[in-house]
Amino acid sequence: MAQSRRMLVLRAVVEDYIRSQEPVGSTTLTRDHDLGVSSATVRNDMAALEDEGYLIQPHTSAGRIPTEKGYRYFVDRLATVMPLSEAQRRGINSFLSGSVNLQDTLQRAARLLAQITGQVAVVAAPSLSKSTLRHVEIVPVSITTLLAVVITDTGRVAQHILNIVDLPDMTTLAHLVNEINTQCAGVSLAQTADCVRQMESRSEYRSISALTEALARALDGMADDERAGELYMAGTSQLAHQHTVADLAPLFDALEEQVVLMKLMSSLSETTQSDGVGVAIGSETHTPGLLHASVVTSGYGRTSAGNAGNAGSPDADGHGGNDDYGNVDGDQTAATSEPVAFVGSIGPTHMDYVTTMAAVRAVARYLTAFLAHDEHHTND
Template sequence: MHTTIDNHNLNERSLQLLKALVERYVQDGQPVGSRVLSKDSQLNLSPATIRNVMADLEDMGLIRSPHTSAGRVPTVSGYRLFVDSLLTVQPVDKKLLNKVNSEFNASMEKDEVVEKASRILSEVTRMAGVVTLPNREIVQFRHIEFLKLSNNRILVIFVADEQEVHNKIIHTDRTFSAAELQQAANYLNSIYAGQSLAEVREAIVQDLEHNQHQVNQAMIDAVTMAQQVFENTSHEDYVVSGQTNLMDFSELSNMERLKQLFEAFNQKQSVLHLLDKCQHAEGVQIFIGEESDYEPFQECSLVTAPYSVEGQVLGVLGVIGPTRMAYEKVIPFVDVTAKLLGAALKSR
């Protein structure tokens, strides 16, 4: 997902200077000069000595000098070394933790809980909060009904888990009678009820491929209709809040860059692909700048964590902001919010 920077060639002085530089730049947003760094690093080194160390860090690709300033700023590699080896994570304040936990009202539906988590991430970090909707792969199929409409259209009503009712209109190659539709529903309910949607979809494909010579036409018709119903149930969406917060950061305020970011949020497909990578990894994941391999996020970092119920990962949540973010605060807050969201969903 990212390249780990080997810090064995850096002595303690160089690492401490890099840490001080990153922290100062995150705080002020201005290139950091040697005089400022000599005060922050607490190493009692002269600005001249610090300039030499900074030159070495620049040769290693860990910092760079913007054209308009004599100071230095971290590169993606510098941020990566800082996050992996030098970061001192701050625990989430207990008052904030209790406040966030209280935001998940017991009367909320599942989708409302997900939306609330997205808003909480945005409001606390002052960046963009994103949460994927719970993965429908693990939802259990309970019951299905087919109702005849005009022009070979059929309204499908299927129940997932205990209370989720979904409607979908499908088109068929021929006209079915009400009796045929009832027979199809009875067959599907008797065969697939209690299985997850992923299992149902896989079984349907296998039934169509292998059992056509062993079952009658009515069963084939039932499975064919069911395939239309369940073929897209695994599609995930996400909720994003606070995109306009990104306009407050000077490094993202370029109108063309903002346009790319907002278009990415609206198109969703590539962002979902990126979030999917995070969902299938353990713990907090961090993409810094070009590590995402996604052009609109070249100046951004994405900090994510999966959320789960009873050990089953349902989705992923995270914060999108500039590479110049307070990682020591954002990382633990994303992690704890994922745990609180999982707990809130479990209670439902």
């Protein structure tokens, strides 16, 4: 009993410190929380929690504050991520539904997440390596140049110049493009390259074999593109208003290292914890500039065929198929969605984890629904 009560005391300390950012004392805890025991008992529990590494006492005779271990216990015991309120869901929907294309949606998503949390928001565009083919076009630019335009399932448009000796027979080329679009739609770009090479060996395409090989190489290059494309970031100025510049210098350095940031958030979004949301606290980020920061992230992406019907884009009332916009069970949605990129929030270790985790998950699920909804695919 003492151990479980002690952990209730820890939870109360974390909640109070997140709210006030002032060291928490036993008298305050006893007054503000229904712990059912005396102030002296709470004081003993806090001393035990300090011995166990969950709390520290920054100054003599002052209250205590949570350690990294204390925050980790608190986050791990959040059995479910609280859904956002109806008003918040409607706000997300109305703010994001006005976007004109994928890039605009991701930029808006970053701004919105920063606004909800008061922290730095990071939203990655889907990488080509995780995309599948939606459509390909080959357009003549000059006598010796063709432009291959590849549109993916995530709405990204990639262009590649194909240099040739002279213009191919346009009827044969049109036939090739139609066959690629028919046979390869929905498969990865690497598989599409293999498919093009198989076509190249057929007699009907022998006259344009140099072109088909150049196209296959271009698709291979796109498939190897591990970069998540653009990284949309917002909220750094809001964070600067809350802290002194000296405190933030290491954090801003870390934010400049976009490759490091993307690796961290990408791996964290793929090994998520509570309800599809991953949390790294302080040293868990393995990033020097983030030693006093926490990162909350969630993957977003394509939904499997079995769940595609549930992933409809949210309607005007904020309801669609996924958990924060409808009634699909959170674990089910997470299990049937394959991430193609991530959305995340970076803030101090004393961030409001409950609100941040809920907001990150809600925005991630909106983006998953956005990608799943064909009518939203706009060339950008």
